[in-house]
Amino acid sequence: MQLFYTPEITSETKNYTFSKEESRHIVRVLRKKEDDILHITNGKGYIFSAIITVADQKNCMVKIQSFEFQPQKSYKLHLAVAPTKMNDRYEWFLEKATEIGIDTITPIICDHSERKVIKAERFEKIIQSATKQSLSAYFPKLKPAISFSNFISTHTDEQLFIAHCEENEKQSLKEALKIQKDVTILIGPEGDFSTKEIQLALDHNYIPVTLGETRLRTETAAIVACHSVVFLNEK
Numbered sequence: 177m178q179l180f181y182t183p184e185i186t187s188e189t190k191n192y193t194f195s196k197e198e199s200r201h202i203v204r205v206l207r208k209k210e211d212d213i214l215h216i217t218n219g220k221g222y223i224f225s226a227i228i229t230v231a232d233q234k235n236c237m238v239k240i241q242s243f244e245f246q247p248q249k250s251y252k253l254h255l256a257v258a259p260t261k262m263n264d265r266y267e268w269f270l271e272k273a274t275e276i277g278i279d280t281i282t283p284i285i286c287d288h289s290e291r292k293v294i295k296a297e298r299f300e301k302i303i304q305s306a307t308k309q310s311l312s313a314y315f316p317k318l319k320p321a322i323s324f325s326n327f328i329s330t331h332t333d334e335q336l337f338i339a340h341c342e343e344n345e346k347q348s349l350k351e352a353l354k355i356q357k358d359v360t361i362l363i364g365p366e367g368d369f370s371t372k373e374i375q376l377a378l379d380h381n382y383i384p385v386t387l388g389e390t391r392l393r394t395e396t397a398a399i400v401a402c403h404s405v406v407f408l409n410e411k
Contacts, residue, residue, distance in 0.1 A: 179308045180216045185224060191239050199236035214238055219315025221246050246313040252358040253405050254280040256327055257398045258365035259291040267302050269395040273402045274306035274316050282319040284327050288367030294321050324373050328380050335359040338382040339397055341368045346384040355409045363398045
């Protein structure tokens with residue numbers, strides 16, 4: 177099944193016209209024609225089945241035939257991850273985390289961050305493509321980039337973890353995680369969190385955790401954390 181993403185469609189929608197760009201992709205690239213069936217998600221839990229009524233590469237129109245609603249998971253996974261020096265590594269993280277099942281992503285700017293500007297529009301497109309690839313009915317939220325201190329002071333959740341590399345006492349994420357509970361995990365930049373940032377997180381009730389025996393790159397650590405949470409909650 178191929179899935180299209182259209183946030184404007186709701187359970188009340190009867191007919192819909194795709195944008196010029198999407199219409200061209202459907203009709204000219206995919207060679208879809210009238211009476212073909214398309215599957216569409218609005219990223220909010222709904223998957224719609226629609227039939228093409230007008231196969232025009234400028235205005236492809238469909239009629240909604242049916243829809244189903246996928247209930248959300250019983251927990252929410254939020255990763256706050258520092259942008260990587262090489263942008264393609266962060267894009268890889270976004271793609272794979274979306275496929276695995278992340279709910280919210282926040283780029284955090286840290287003391288040791290070498291990249292402090294993100295390409296939000298491109299990131300959104302990568303998340304959108306990965307959502308369609310994974311046939312998910314939910315579109316992860318990409319939050320605006322924020323400084324580490326501002327994130328820490330404004331964000332609360334049921335479970336708060338910081339994964340860092342300093343030789344302090346830490347629990348493994350597997351041991352510390354409570355399943356079926358909302359969780360936020362902080363992942364630092366290539367140079368790790370600063371000592372000041374780690375202490376600030378601890379002061380705000382973040383629990384220090386380790387993701388394994390080896391030292392991981394930022395994007396690898398983020399994927400390991402994401403997969404661990406999803407895997408443990410599936411048991």
